[in-house]
Amino acid sequence: MTGPVLEVADLHKRFGGLEAAAGINLAVRQGEFRALIGPNGAGKSTLFNLITGYLRADRGRVSVQGRDVTGLPAYRLFRRGVSRTFQISSVFSELTVLENLQVALVSYHRQLYDMFNAATRRHLAECERLIGIVGLAGERSRRAGALSHGDKKKLELAIALGNRPQLLLLDEPTAGMASSERLDSIRTVHRIVKELGVTVLFTEHDMRVVFSVADRITVLHQGRIIAEGSPEEIRRSARVQEIYLGESVGEGQER
Numbered sequence: 001m002t003g004p005v006l007e008v009a010d011l012h013k014r015f016g017g018l019e020a021a022a023g024i025n026l027a028v029r030q031g032e033f034r035a036l037i038g039p040n041g042a043g044k045s046t047l048f049n050l051i052t053g054y055l056r057a058d059r060g061r062v063s064v065q066g067r068d069v070t071g072l073p074a075y076r077l078f079r080r081g082v083s084r085t086f087q088i089s090s091v092f093s094e095l096t097v098l099e100n101l102q103v104a105l106v107s108y109h110r111q112l113y114d115m116f117n118a119a120t121r122r123h124l125a126e127c128e129r130l131i132g133i134v135g136l137a138g139e140r141s142r143r144a145g146a147l148s149h150g151d152k153k154k155l156e157l158a159i160a161l162g163n164r165p166q167l168l169l170l171d172e173p174t175a176g177m178a179s180s181e182r183l184d185s186i187r188t189v190h191r192i193v194k195e196l197g198v199t200v201l202f203t204e205h206d207m208r209v210v211f212s213v214a215d216r217i218t219v220l221h222q223g224r225i226i227a228e229g230s231p232e233e234i235r236r237s238a239r240v241q242e243i244y245l246g247e248s249v250g251e252g253q254e255r
């Protein structure tokens with residue numbers, strides 16, 4: 001049996017008087033599609049930022065595939081196969097879909113982006129492969145700024161897959177989408193990463209989305225994990241229902 005792809009041990013982060021991470025322990029297995037949920041302000045983004053090197057932990061450890069990566073900056077984690085997408089879009093709107101991917105790949109390989117440069121051309125096949133995977137072949141020459149919201153998300157996913165990650169962290173992948181688009185969108189992501197064998201940790205506040213794709217769910221509240229289990233276990237948890245008072249956890253989901 002292989003160890004977890006991601007392991008977080010006793011992670012702490014304080015902002016002034018506020019404990020945004022208060023001793024978090026988490027293990028995500030190879031190939032899992034794991035949801036991290038919790039009310040606004042629970043500490044989901046903070047945990048993501050601690051794992052991916054955008055914030056420095058006060059205490060604790062983060063390991064990826066058994067190697068200690070605590071405090072490594074984001075670009076070094078990226079080179080070790082850890083990718084992430086952001087809640088807010090991060091593509092270059094003046095560049096085309098293809099150019100956005102070329103820039104990302106070239107920078108991943110630490111080269112200078114130049115359209116007439118051999119290195120840039122060399123990555124073309126890989127860019128086309130990624131564009132195909134996420135289903136943007138028809139949009140390859142469009143300016144990213146002119147893409148629909150859903151297609152922009154696909155482009156971000158393609159960029160995040162550019163380092164052939166072992167572990168992918170998605171912070172609110174359906175944020176800003178119409179309710180009707182969200183399920184389709186997360187299912188596309190789910191299908192792609194399962195095919196590629198990528199392990200995923202994602203945050204999401206739409207419970208239909210969470211319960212339709214997550215293998216396991218971790219629930220954060222005030223910087224602490226208060227529940228973890230299968231979607232069925234989480235749906236039945238009295239503690240989870242209590243913190244989501246008023247919201248019906250997992251109701252209205254489609255399979």
Ligand code: ADP
Nearest residue numbers: 015018020038039040041042043044045046047
């Ligand atoms: P979530 O993503 O679950 O909504 P966050 O991780 O963004 O929650 O925030 C957790 C808590 O930490 C919140 O109370 C938030 O206000 C606080 N917080 C987050 N980032 C910072 C920061 N850079 N400085 C101070 N407080 C922060």
Ligand code: MG
Nearest residue numbers: 044045046203
């Ligand atoms: Mg957040």
